[in-house]
Amino acid sequence: MGKRLVVVGGDAAGMSGAAQARRLDPDLDIVALERGTRTSYSACGIPYLVAGDVSDADALVARTPEEFRREHRIDARVRHEVTAIDLDARTVEVRNLEHERTFRLGFDHLLIGTGARPVRPDIPGIASDHVHGVQTLDDGTRLLDVARRSRCRDAVVVGAGYIGLEMAEALHRWGARVALVEAHDHPLARTLDPDMGARLVDLIGAIGIECRFGERVRAIEPDRVVTDAGPARADLVVIGLGVEPEATLAEAAGLDLSVRGSISVDRRQQTSHEGVWAAGDCADTFHRVSQRRVHVALGTVANKTGRVAGVNIGGGHAGFPGVVGTAITKVCGTEVARTGLSTAEAERAGFAVATAVVETTTRAGYHPGAEPMVVKAIAERGTGRMLGLQIVGGQGSAKRIDTAATAITAHLTAADVVELDLAYAPPFSSVWDPVQVAARAVLRSV
Amino acid sequence: MGKRLVVVGGDAAGMSGAAQARRLDPDLDIVALERGTRTSYSACGIPYLVAGDVSDADALVARTPEEFRREHRIDARVRHEVTAIDLDARTVEVRNLEHERTFRLGFDHLLIGTGARPVRPDIPGIASDHVHGVQTLDDGTRLLDVARRSRCRDAVVVGAGYIGLEMAEALHRWGARVALVEAHDHPLARTLDPDMGARLVDLIGAIGIECRFGERVRAIEPDRVVTDAGPARADLVVIGLGVEPEATLAEAAGLDLSVRGSISVDRRQQTSHEGVWAAGDCADTFHRVSQRRVHVALGTVANKTGRVAGVNIGGGHAGFPGVVGTAITKVCGTEVARTGLSTAEAERAGFAVATAVVETTTRAGYHPGAEPMVVKAIAERGTGRMLGLQIVGGQGSAKRIDTAATAITAHLTAADVVELDLAYAPPFSSVWDPVQVAARAVLRSV
Numbered sequence: 088m089g090k091r092l093v094v095v096g097g098d099a100a101g102m103s104g105a106a107q108a109r110r111l112d113p114d115l116d117i118v119a120l121e122r123g124t125r126t127s128y129s130a131c132g133i134p135y136l137v138a139g140d141v142s143d144a145d146a147l148v149a150r151t152p153e154e155f156r157r158e159h160r161i162d163a164r165v166r167h168e169v170t171a172i173d174l175d176a177r178t179v180e181v182r183n184l185e186h187e188r189t190f191r192l193g194f195d196h197l198l199i200g201t202g203a204r205p206v207r208p209d210i211p212g213i214a215s216d217h218v219h220g221v222q223t224l225d226d227g228t229r230l231l232d233v234a235r236r237s238r239c240r241d242a243v244v245v246g247a248g249y250i251g252l253e254m255a256e257a258l259h260r261w262g263a264r265v266a267l268v269e270a271h272d273h274p275l276a277r278t279l280d281p282d283m284g285a286r287l288v289d290l291i292g293a294i295g296i297e298c299r300f301g302e303r304v305r306a307i308e309p310d311r312v313v314t315d316a317g318p319a320r321a322d323l324v325v326i327g328l329g330v331e332p333e334a335t336l337a338e339a340a341g342l343d344l345s346v347r348g349s350i351s352v353d354r355r356q357q358t359s360h361e362g363v364w365a366a367g368d369c370a371d372t373f374h375r376v377s378q379r380r381v382h383v384a385l386g387t388v389a390n391k392t393g394r395v396a397g398v399n400i401g402g403g404h405a406g407f408p409g410v411v412g413t414a415i416t417k418v419c420g421t422e423v424a425r426t427g428l429s430t431a432e433a434e435r436a437g438f439a440v441a442t443a444v445v446e447t448t449t450r451a452g453y454h455p456g457a458e459p460m461v462v463k464a465i466a467e468r469g470t471g472r473m474l475g476l477q478i479v480g481g482q483g484s485a486k487r488i489d490t491a492a493t494a495i496t497a498h499l500t501a502a503d504v505v506e507l508d509l510a511y512a513p514p515f516s517s518v519w520d521p522v523q524v525a526a527r528a529v530l531r532s533v
Numbered sequence: 534m535g536k537r538l539v540v541v542g543g544d545a546a547g548m549s550g551a552a553q554a555r556r557l558d559p560d561l562d563i564v565a566l567e568r569g570t571r572t573s574y575s576a577c578g579i580p581y582l583v584a585g586d587v588s589d590a591d592a593l594v595a596r597t598p599e600e601f602r603r604e605h606r607i608d609a610r611v612r613h614e615v616t617a618i619d620l621d622a623r624t625v626e627v628r629n630l631e632h633e634r635t636f637r638l639g640f641d642h643l644l645i646g647t648g649a650r651p652v653r654p655d656i657p658g659i660a661s662d663h664v665h666g667v668q669t670l671d672d673g674t675r676l677l678d679v680a681r682r683s684r685c686r687d688a689v690v691v692g693a694g695y696i697g698l699e700m701a702e703a704l705h706r707w708g709a710r711v712a713l714v715e716a717h718d719h720p721l722a723r724t725l726d727p728d729m730g731a732r733l734v735d736l737i738g739a740i741g742i743e744c745r746f747g748e749r750v751r752a753i754e755p756d757r758v759v760t761d762a763g764p765a766r767a768d769l770v771v772i773g774l775g776v777e778p779e780a781t782l783a784e785a786a787g788l789d790l791s792v793r794g795s796i797s798v799d800r801r802q803q804t805s806h807e808g809v810w811a812a813g814d815c816a817d818t819f820h821r822v823s824q825r826r827v828h829v830a831l832g833t834v835a836n837k838t839g840r841v842a843g844v845n846i847g848g849g850h851a852g853f854p855g856v857v858g859t860a861i862t863k864v865c866g867t868e869v870a871r872t873g874l875s876t877a878e879a880e881r882a883g884f885a886v887a888t889a890v891v892e893t894t895t896r897a898g899y900h901p902g903a904e905p906m907v908v909k910a911i912a913e914r915g916t917g918r919m920l921g922l923q924i925v926g927g928q929g930s931a932k933r934i935d936t937a938a939t940a941i942t943a944h945l946t947a948a949d950v951v952e953l954d955l956a957y958a959p960p961f962s963s964v965w966d967p968v969q970v971a972a973r974a975v976l977r978s979v
Contacts (some may be wrong), residue, residue, distance in 0.1 A: 099964075132899060132959050146899040249958075375954075386964050387957045408952050415956035424956050453578060453592040486929070486962070489936045489955045496953055497943030506854050507942055508821075509935045510861035510870050511833045512695075513578050516932070518545075518832050 089114030090195035092400055093179055095169045095336065097121025098128065099386055100367025100393035101200030102150065102163075107397025108196075109159045115401065117161045118192060120181055122168035125224055126152050131386045133227035134253035137234055138260050144228050172197065172340035174360050196362050196400045199337055199350060200393060203330035203368035203384045212307030218324045221250050233323055234261045242266070243312040243321035245304055247274035249416045251327030255296050256418045258325070266297040266319045268312060273300055275423065278414060280430050282444065283423075283463050283477045290421040290479065330384050332369045345371035347382040354406040356396035364400060366392035373409030376428050376474060376495060377436035383410050412475075413492045415485050420458075422485035426492040427475030430465055439468035443528035447521040449483040451513035460484040464491075464501065464525035471500035471533040476522065483515075490522045501526040501533060535560030536641035538846055539625055541615045541782065543567025544574065545832055546813025546839035547646030548596065548609075553843025554642075555605045561847065563607045564638060566627055568614035571670055572598050577832045579673035580699035583680055584706050590674050618643065618786035620806050642808050642846045645783055645796060646839060649776035649814035649830045658753030664770040667696050679769055680707045688712070689758040689767035691750055693720035695862045697773030701742050702864045704771070712743040712765045714758060719746055721869065724860060726876050728890065729869075729909050729923045736867040736925065776830050778815045791817035793828040800852040802842035810846060812838035819855030822874050822920060822941060823882040829856050858921075859938045861931050866904075868931035872938040873921030876911055885914035889974035893967040895929040897959035906930040910937075910947065910971035917946035917979040922968065929961075936968045947972040947979060 092108055094101040097119050105119050119126070125148055132147040141147060152163035170189070171180040178191045205220045207213060219230050234257065242258045244251050247269035259265045269276070273284025274291070292298045302314035311318045332349035334342075343359035345351035349371040352358055356366050367389035374381045388410060398405035412432075415424040427433075433440045442465050450457040458481025465475035476491035478484050494504050504526035511518050519527070538554055540547040543565050551563050565572070571594055578593040587593060598609035616635070617626040624637045651666045653659060665676050680703065688704040690697050693715035705711045715722070719730025720737070738744045748760035757764045778795035780788075789805035791797035795817040802810050813835035820827045834856060844851035858878075861870040873879075879886045888911050896903040904927025911921035922937035924930050940950050950972035957964050965973070 129897065129899070129959065129964070131957070131964075132897060135900060135959050140901050141899050253958075385957070387954070390964050391952070409954075411954045413954040413956050415958050415961055417958070417960055426954070426956070451575065451578060453575070453587050454581060455586050483929070483932070486956055487932065487935065489933065489953075489966070489968075490939050492954050492956070493936050493939040493943070493945075496949075497939070497945060499939075499943060503942075506837070507935075508833070508855075508857040508859040508872070508938050510859050510872070510932055510938070511577070511831070512699075512861050512863070513575065513581050514863055515861055518575070518577075518836050520935070522935075 089116050091116040091118065091193065092196040092198060093192055093194035094119035094198045094200060095179065096200035096202055097126035097163055097165065098130070098200060098202055098367070099389035101198055102127040102155065103390050103393030104198045104200065104364070104366055104397035104400065105161050106159050107394045108401040109161060111398060111401025111403050119155065119161055119163040120167040120169050121163070121165045122184060123223060124165050126150060126155060126163050126165065128224050129386065130222070133221050133224065134250065134257050136227045137230045137254065138257035144224050147224060169336060172336055174340050174363065196364065198396055198400065199358070199363070199365040199369060200367045201333040201336060201369045204333045205326065205330050206328040207326065208328065210304050210307060213326070215307060215309065217309070217322060218307055218326060220326050221254055230325070234258060234263070240264060240322065241320040242323040242325065243268055243319050244325045244327055245312070246327040246329065247300070248327055248329050249275065249414065252416055252418045254325045254327055258323070259294065259296055259419070263323070266299055267291065268299045268302050268304060268314055268319065270303045271300065278412070278425050278429060279423070279477055280463060283461070283479055286461055286479045287421065287423055291418050294419045294421070330368065332382055334369050337365065337369070346380050349382045355399045356392050356407060357399070364396040366396045372407065375409045375411050377432060379436065381410070385414065411492050411495050413488060415488060417485065420481060421479065422482065423479050424485035424488035425475070425477045426488050427473065427495045428465065429475060433465055433474045438474055440474065441466050441468045441529055441532040443525060443532060445521070445525045445528050447524050448517060449481050450515060451517055454513045456514065458482060458484070460521050462521050462525035464529040466501045466529045466533050468533050471502055471530065473499055473501055473504060473526070476525065487520070487522055490520070501530045505530065535562050537562040537564065537639065538642040538644060539638055539640035540565035540644045540646060541625065542646035542648055543572035543609055543611065544576070544646060544648055544813070545835035547644055548573040548601065549836050549839030550644045550646065550810070550812055550843035550846065551607050552605050553840045554847040555607060557844060557847025557849050565601065565607055565609040566613040566615050567609070567611045568630060569669060570611050572596060572601060572609050572611065574670050575832065576668070579667050579670065580696065580703050582673045583676045583700065584703035590670050593670060615782060618782055620786050620809065642810065644842055644846065645804070645809070645811040645815060646813045647779040647782060647815045650779045651772065651776050652774040653772065654774065656750050656753060659772070661753060661755065663755070663768060664753055664772060666772050667700055676771070680704060680709070686710060686768065687766040688769040688771065689714055689765050690771045690773055691758070692773040692775065693746070694773055694775050695721065695860065698862055698864045700771045700773055704769070705740065705742055705865070709769070712745055713737065714745045714748050714750060714760055714765065716749045717746065724858070724871050724875060725869070725923055726909060729907070729925055732907055732925045733867065733869055737864050740865045740867070776814065778828055780815050783811065783815070792826050795828045801845045802838050802853060803845070810842040812842045818853065821855045821857050823878060825882065827856070831860065857938050857941050859934060861934060863931065866928060867925065868928065869925050870931035870934035871921070871923045872934050873911065873919065873941045875921060879911055879920045884920055886920065887912050887914045887975055887978040889971060889978060891967070891971045891974050893970050894963060895927050896961060897963055900959045902960065904928060904930070906967050908967050908971035910975040912947045912975045912979050914979050917948055917976065919945055919947055919950060919972070922971065933966070933968050936966070947976045951976065
């Protein structure tokens with residue numbers, strides 16, 4: 088009889104880990120417990136479901152419990168909630184939500200992939216029926232329903248993070264009058280420099296989305312949202328205030344916690360307890376540039392860290408080297424991306440910082456598809472080492488962030504980036520790629 | 534009185550160098566001599582001019598002689614052909630093509646940017662009026678004229694290199710029936726692996742362009758091209774058989790030559806003669822992966838090497854570290870890119886090679902804009918070092934080659950690439966970027 092792996096949470100991190108462990112260890116008994124109704128779905132796809140880009144919720148499901156059972160011999164059970172972890176006894180307490188029955192399950196390995204929960208501040212009216220979160224696929228289908236009904240004429244999105252921006256686009260495309268309310272002065276305030284944020288505000292405003300930045304929500308009423316600057320009509324409110332790690336179970340079990348209450352893990356994704364692993368949005372991770380522990384709730388990290396945990400559980404050896412802080416999104420035709428450290432993050436991490444902003448185009452200037460593109464490069468003064476890059480621009484601009492993410496990972500300097508052999512043809516780029524134009528500009532002040 | 538720089542050839546390499554030298558040395562006397570009628574134009578833009586994407590030929594001109602004179606105090610003269618270089622006397626012999634007058638000009642520094650000339654094999658009929666090259670802007674305007682006249686119903690493009698593919702698209706979009714004739718079995722034969730080339734053939738064929746690969750042209754007749762497999766109707770023939778370095782002047786002057794007859798230069802772009810520099814398509818360069826001298830005729834390299842020469846001429850210090858072999862193009866909706874070494878190139882360079890091909894999509898599979906994308910990764914057996922990557926796919930696929938170009942430059946392994954923090958959101962990518970999917974696949978066989 089093989090050992091047993093119990094997976095808590097049936098989404099990206101947990102199920103990547105389970106599938107990887109299965110690949111390495113065919114004898115492992117694997118039980119995956121998910122309190123919701125679905126496994127392994129793309130939470131990042133929810134805004135596109137709501138926007139109507141994706142035909143139906145099932146399209147976002149990468150693998151059903153049946154597929155996990157059939158193709159991977161993983162006993163994946165939905166509507167099963169783990170309610171407690173006993174580290175000494177090496178058991179979990181499980182509640183079958185269908186049959187209201189509780190049982191215990193022993194484990195040799197435990198993989199915690201409990202994800203994150205949306206931040207819900209204590210605002211009067213936030214629990215009303217017309218206030219929606221965008222966390223689960225069920226949230227998404229409910230929202231799609233509401234958006235489709237043309238009753239909804241006025242929508243307020245609270246929070247201009249990635250999900251907030253994507254939801255503002257989705258509702259705008261359904262024809263709603265959308266106001267975006269954000270306490271900070273600009274969108275993506277935690278990750279984008281203020282000057283780049285200001286450019287994004289201009290572009291979002293030009294789409295026809297009302298930008299109400301620097302306003303705090305005081306109350307949500309049946310037909311409006313009241314901020315400290317006044318009311319905004321709203322028969323639909325979407326809350327996109329970010330997430331925090333869901334580590335309640337881990338904390339109660341006595342596992343060490345880390346930044347923002349995430350579960351502390353090592354390079355192998357092992358928690359403070361031998362044979363107990365955590366991955367994805369519930370765990371902390373390492374930032375390769377600041378060299379600090381951070382909490383990053385992104386699908387890419389969940390997939391990668393889940394896979395690393397799975398390799399180690401399956402008897403292999405893998406380490407997750409960390410993130411460099413890459414993120415990307417779009418609002419209608421405007422794309423935005425960032426990687427590395429922002430100016431403020433770099434300064435907090437102890438770097439002396441040089442920056443440069445360049446205005447360029449996505450293609451050769453004379454090519455009809457060329458759109459404006461602004462790039463900000465952040466480098467270390469003295470060494471010239473690339474620390475960060477930010478992009479706001481038209482179609483085809485943002486994914487170039489990968490060039491910078493790769494350069495930053497490899498510790499390249501701005502001079503190295505200028506010398507890179509990047510692809511050029513008029514429909515794809517200017518002859519000096521915009522990332523190189525920015526690197527050349529920052530060179531002058533390092 | 535400052536020293537004098539004479540520039541031979543008024544295009545990307547020469548004029549980048551001249552402008553850069555001016556920036557560093559305000560006292561330099563700079564004379565740039567161009568035998569054609571224009572300076573500093575985008576030769577890479579010619580297919581897009583012919584396609585009708587670009588409004589007129591002037592749009593492709595980055596800077597006119599007047600602008601060079603006014604903004605950079607560079608005495609840029611068109612219709613001036615350098616006919617000889619005397620290295621000992623440090624003079625050039627110049628023919629003013631307007632006034633049929635010849636004079637000598639002394640130099641302290643000489644920058645040779647004579648570019649490349651199109652390969653024109655000795656085929657009967659190749660000098661006919663309906664046979665066009667695509668080298669100069671004048672070629673482009675002539676071709677645009679012909680393409681516009683709907684007389685042209687049948688076009689044959691000879692050569693399926695980058696320019697050949699781009700011209701096939703341009704003529705196809707004007708409604709011509711286009712046949713692409715190529716002696717090799719697949720397009721981009723020198724740079725793309727045969728299996729990736731075969732995929733490209735399928736996609737080009739699906740567009741409606743007749744692919745006649747593995748056929749050699751025997752004769753060009755007034756209304757047809759005759760290959761060894763039979764005739765192809767043609768009232769317009771475009772020759773896109775690549776280029777060879779234009780080093781006639783340099784050779785006659787006694788400068789050392791290198792691969793394919795290009796001018797031999799060092800890291801600073803200096804030729805075998807002190808104070809005589811060469812850059813762009815006429816010079817050789819260094820391949821950072823094969824570590825061999827190569828000849829690469831691309832606008833990016835011309836701009837970069839011209840700039841390096843200019844820095845050194847202006848009294849600064851700069852070195853060009855070389856290329857990694859990046860190139861990109863598209864044929865209608867099909868994009869293609871490559872970087873590093875092909876499988877054959879890697880083997881010739883002495884690497885033990887592992888390869889993997891993956892079929893993936895440009896965006897999250899469920900996103901409506903997702904298009905097929907095939908990626909081939911080439912890595913070194915044993916070390917896992919990334920040696921090359923090739924992409925054939927739909928819109929948004931090819932520019933990702935930059936991730937691989939950066940990784941290869943930084944000597945990253947396939948495992949390093951899998952760990953990169955690349956940007957993901959459903960409209961931009963699958964959660965594992967296609968480049969990483971390919972790297973993960975090749976890991977299994979290194």
